[in-house]
Amino acid sequence: MLALTRKVGERIVIGDNIVVTVVSIKGDNIRMTIEAPKEIKIYRGEIFDAIVAENIQAAVPNDVSDLDMLKVLTNVTKLDI
Known part of the structure; x- marks a missing residue:
């Protein structure tokens, strides 16, 4: 600094x-x-902090079952290829 x-x-x-x-x-x-x-x-500091917090929130699934669905979709895609 x-x-x-x-x-x-x-x-x-x-x-x-x-x-x-x-x-x-x-x-x-x-x-x-x-x-x-x-x-x-x-960015102003408070705006940058809000963007970071929003990006972190967007990266976290609302429901753990969303992760299970992602696993299923990934396996189906691998099998189809």
């Missing part, structure tokens, strides 16, 4: 193509811009 102190107008460069610039500071709030290629996904 890197902890930095930056003033308004100062920036941080990450790699060759990501630039974070401090735009303003008002009390406890810091406004910044992030310049990055479109293919790089940028």
